[in-house]
Amino acid sequence: MPTLGTRIRRNLLALRRRIREYRMLADGVRSTDHPVLAHIIPTRRCNLACTYCNEYDDFSKPVPTEEMLRRIDHLGKLKTSIISFSGGEPLLHPDLDVLIKRIRSHGALAGMITNGFLLSKDVIHKLNRAGLDHMQISIDNVKPDDVSKKSLKTLDVRLQMLAEHAEFHVNINSVVGGGISNPYDAVVVAKRAVELGFTSTVGIIHDGDGQLRPLAPAEQDIFLQVRDMGKKNYARLNYFQDNIAAGKVNDWKCRAGARYLYVCEDGLVHYCSQQRGYPAKPLGEYTVEDIRREFLTEKGCAPLCTVACVHYTSYMDFWRAPQTIPAPPGAQPGSESKDKLVQLEIR
Numbered sequence: 001m002p003t004l005g006t007r008i009r010r011n012l013l014a015l016r017r018r019i020r021e022y023r024m025l026a027d028g029v030r031s032t033d034h035p036v037l038a039h040i041i042p043t044r045r046c047n048l049a050c051t052y053c054n055e056y057d058d059f060s061k062p063v064p065t066e067e068m069l070r071r072i073d074h075l076g077k078l079k080t081s082i083i084s085f086s087g088g089e090p091l092l093h094p095d096l097d098v099l100i101k102r103i104r105s106h107g108a109l110a111g112m113i114t115n116g117f118l119l120s121k122d123v124i125h126k127l128n129r130a131g132l133d134h135m136q137i138s139i140d141n142v143k144p145d146d147v148s149k150k151s152l153k154t155l156d157v158r159l160q161m162l163a164e165h166a167e168f169h170v171n172i173n174s175v176v177g178g179g180i181s182n183p184y185d186a187v188v189v190a191k192r193a194v195e196l197g198f199t200s201t202v203g204i205i206h207d208g209d210g211q212l213r214p215l216a217p218a219e220q221d222i223f224l225q226v227r228d229m230g231k232k233n234y235a236r237l238n239y240f241q242d243n244i245a246a247g248k249v250n251d252w253k254c255r256a257g258a259r260y261l262y263v264c265e266d267g268l269v270h271y272c273s274q275q276r277g278y279p280a281k282p283l284g285e286y287t288v289e290d291i292r293r294e295f296l297t298e299k300g301c302a303p304l305c306t307v308a309c310v311h312y313t314s315y316m317d318f319w320r321a322p323q324t325i326p327a328p329p330g331a332q333p334g335s336e337s338k339d340k341l342v343q344l345e346i347r
Contacts, residue, residue, distance in 0.1 A: 076106030084111035257294030300327035
């Protein structure tokens with residue numbers, strides 16, 4: 001259990017973070033000329049090899065720290081509200097704490113997605129000092145199997161460390177659908193997350209081409225169980241997750257390339273991790289004019305999109321300007337849609 005001092009400090013930091021999040025929402029509603037969220041890749045390398053993942057390799061070197069700082073500074077210049085590290089495995093970057101501090105120096109919220117295997121008490125305290133705001137860990141099953149080693153059994157000791165020492169918000173993601181051997185594992189993982197004081201998400205795995213596939217009745221029940229653990233969650237205001245669970249398409253305006261940016265290890269801006277190649281412009285050359293253009297550009301992959309972070313960052317603009325610029329050639333529904341998960345946060 002965390003000490004009284006840790007609990008008090010954690011609550012104060014959570015209050016300050018919530019105030020900054022409300023300010024972020026207000027700024028997002030007031031102006032569309034800046035990104036709400038940018039995912040930036042500090043390294044493509046990962047220490048694991050989950051069979052469903054298409055976002056890692058086992059050999060890439062980390063992006064040099066000075067180059068990462070330049071990219072973060074440019075995102076700051078664009079007035080990005082949230083800058084989050086993805087990968088690969090971000091904790092493999094030797095100067096991750098330096099990068100987090102740089103994000104915070106721009107007034108942005110700092111986040112990361114990690115498999116959690118490299119966490120220790122020292123690493124957690126280092127992230128605390130750097131000012132990390134949000135961490136997400138994906139847990140795919142209760143016991144490891146040939147598909148994924150990211151199991152509750154292997155990670156629970158690290159979750160306990162986080163519960164005791166972390167001063168940042170922690171979210172745990174579990175999965176259902178797509179041939180998961182024991183769908184009820186998602187409920188077990190979610191209950192453990194809530195028990196430790198974390199929030200939780202449930203992910204829906206689709207087929208090998210990333211296409212929507214309705215959940216079986218038992219899976220649908222599990223999906224609803226996990227979702228209904230957090231009735232106050234803002235994600236419940238978003239209709240898109242129910243359509244995805246039922247295998248239906250969504251009619252919405254994707255603002256990727258404007259409100260959401262995916263910056264790969266080469267420093268290029270893409271719509272998302274599953275639509276790399278559009279617009280594929282160097283971040284250092286990305287301007288407000290690019291943001292305005294992509295805000296109005298229709299995305300052909302939008303009806304089948306399962307990338308929750310893009311849905312969330314686009315949602316605040318659903319009532320605004322129609323998209324009058326045609327989708328770029330080649331960016332068609334499902335053309336590169338390999339994404340497996342849609343995350344539904346539970347508070």
